[in-house]
Each structure stands twice: as C-alpha cells, then as structure tokens.
Amino acid sequence: MRHPNGVPNLPGIRDLLVLDRLITGPIVNLMYWGGLAVIALGAFSMIGATVGVAIQEGAMGWLLALPALALGLLFAVVLAAIWRGFCEFYLVVFRISEDLRALRAQNEAANRRTPNL
DSSP: OBOTTSOBOOOOHHHHHSTTSOOHHHHHHHHHHHHHHHHHHHHHHHHHHHHHHHHHHTHHHHHHHHHHHHHHHHHHHHHHHHHHHHHHHHHHHHHHHHHHHHHHHHHHHHHHHSOOO
C-alpha cells in the first residue's frame, strides 16, 4: 500500500509484533529462492560427479556417466517444479487468509451501518 503522497507504507515494529498483518509473503519468497539455490547446487554437484567419474574411468565411464547425468538433471528440473508448487501453495493459503480477513472486516462494517430489524 502507498501513502497518499506516494511514499511506500513500510511495516513498523508494531506490525511485526502484532499479528494483524501477515509477513509470510516475503518470507516464502526468500525460502523459494533459497530452495532453488540448494537445488542448483545439487545439480552442479551431480554434473561434477558424473564428469569426474567419466574422466577417471575412461570410455566405459562416459557410457555410465551420460545416463546418470541426464537423470540427475531431469531430477533437478522436476524437483524445482515441485518446490515451486509447494511455495505457491503456501502463498495461496496465506492470501486466502488475508482475503477472508478483508471480507470479515467488510461484513462487520456493513453490519454496523445497517440497523437490526
């Protein structure tokens, strides 16, 4: 949200201490990029291991290393897609919570405006 004069509305200490505003969106974003970094590190280590085995073992090593390399890279791509799905799931759950909070506040405001008959 932005302040009327265009300055961004930054969270204060009160927002961090009171659970009125959820800060899980940026945290899930950081977790996503950290998880992708771990997956990339695993993929690079798989590449290094297969190339190292292939060089050490000669021609037979290359025959064994190429399928292992292909399966390792495929596994890294699938793992990255699954990781993104988990992170998107968490974001959706927290956004639903924020939407329900907004709907509840709107409903309470409407109930205060209309008298009970």
